[in-house]
Amino acid sequence: MTEGATSPRDESEGRQIMQATLKDKVTFQGVGLHSGAPACLVMHPARPDHGIVFRRIDLTPAVDIPALWDHVTPSKLCTLLDNGHGVTLSTVEHVMAALAGTGIHNALITVDGPEIPILDGSAAPFVDAILDTGIARQTAPLRAIRVLRTVEVREGDAFARLSPADHLEIDFEIDFTDAAIGHQEKCLDMANGAFLRELADSRTFCRASDVEAMRRNGLALGGTYLNAVVVDGGRVLSPGGLRHADEAVRHKMLDATGDLALAGAPLLARYTGHRAGHAMTNRLLRALFADPTAWMWERCTPELEGRLPGAGVADYARPDLAAAFAAE
Numbered sequence: 001m002t003e004g005a006t007s008p009r010d011e012s013e014g015r016q017i018m019q020a021t022l023k024d025k026v027t028f029q030g031v032g033l034h035s036g037a038p039a040c041l042v043m044h045p046a047r048p049d050h051g052i053v054f055r056r057i058d059l060t061p062a063v064d065i066p067a068l069w070d071h072v073t074p075s076k077l078c079t080l081l082d083n084g085h086g087v088t089l090s091t092v093e094h095v096m097a098a099l100a101g102t103g104i105h106n107a108l109i110t111v112d113g114p115e116i117p118i119l120d121g122s123a124a125p126f127v128d129a130i131l132d133t134g135i136a137r138q139t140a141p142l143r144a145i146r147v148l149r150t151v152e153v154r155e156g157d158a159f160a161r162l163s164p165a166d167h168l169e170i171d172f173e174i175d176f177t178d179a180a181i182g183h184q185e186k187c188l189d190m191a192n193g194a195f196l197r198e199l200a201d202s203r204t205f206c207r208a209s210d211v212e213a214m215r216r217n218g219l220a221l222g223g224t225y226l227n228a229v230v231v232d233g234g235r236v237l238s239p240g241g242l243r244h245a246d247e248a249v250r251h252k253m254l255d256a257t258g259d260l261a262l263a264g265a266p267l268l269a270r271y272t273g274h275r276a277g278h279a280m281t282n283r284l285l286r287a288l289f290a291d292p293t294a295w296m297w298e299r300c301t302p303e304l305e306g307r308l309p310g311a312g313v314a315d316y317a318r319p320d321l322a323a324a325f326a327a328e
């Protein structure tokens with residue numbers, strides 16, 4: 001074959017969606033939600049096919065933990081990664097959601113302690129900094145995970161389900177006895193920047209009574225009324241109130257975006273969560289990958305452009321558009 005780029009094979013390869021990383025490193029300073037200890041996180045650009053990897057630099061030698069579903073240890077309050085030898089990193093879900101939502105596939109994330117800084121309790125500070133720094137398209141093609149059959153996990157009346165779809169969709173329902181939260185339901189097509197517009201700024205929430213119980217157990221020491229929405233019955237105790245009337249269900253969708261990103265590649269599937277949490281979403285990924293007939297790798301051809309969570313987001317990295325986005 002001497003036709004080079006005009007051959008059908010080359011043409012189709014040239015039309016694939018490529019992986020992306022950050023244009024430069026970005027630093028975040030904050031405190032751990034549970035430890036209350038100062039925490040510094042730095043996102044570094046990484047080579048193609050590197051994936052997202054966390055590095056605990058407070059240990060000697062430093063310890064790497066891949067951001068993958070099979071490195072998750074069950075934890076009720078957050079998503080906890082474990083390197084398999086007892087080194088852990090907690091609360092990775094919001095930074096994972098920000099990376100997935102902006103279409104970053106490769107990054108090395110250094111942290112100087114066992115907990116990710118909580119910042120404002122949402123993914124917005126991570127998203128804003130990624131967009132300010134810029135997104136660099138790479139030379140390696142991107143692959144997605146297509147769900148072929150419905151997979152479901154249940155616990156009591158809670159469930160989480162993945163079913164076949166042409167793009168990531170998240171459908172979530174919560175039911176809280178506290179009137180300030182109550183019943184909330186939202187369904188979102190995650191394509192084309194929806195994460196940034198609809199979910200990124202929604203904060204963690206909890207009950208005032210849970211905060212007291214957690215503090216007695218030495219948890220939530222870094223929690224304040226500014227980095228979590230605290231409710232007590234029908235009242236929202238956080239100053240300034242809610243960012244969205246249904247901020248709680250939006251935050252659960254943000255968490256699900258981050259937890260699903262631990263699949264290691266964009267998912268082409270519909271996720272349905274009913275009172276589901278971090279541990280249940282991880283059980284769902286384990287159930288999916290335990291069944292080789294339930295999923296397949298799929299090359300991301302231009303037909304998928306615009307259907308992936310980060311597609312189109314690079315446009316927001318232009319300062320004028322970023323300002324327009326911030327003003328929305």
Ligand SMILES: [Zn+2]
Pocket residue numbers: 093094204251255
């Ligand atoms: Zn969360």
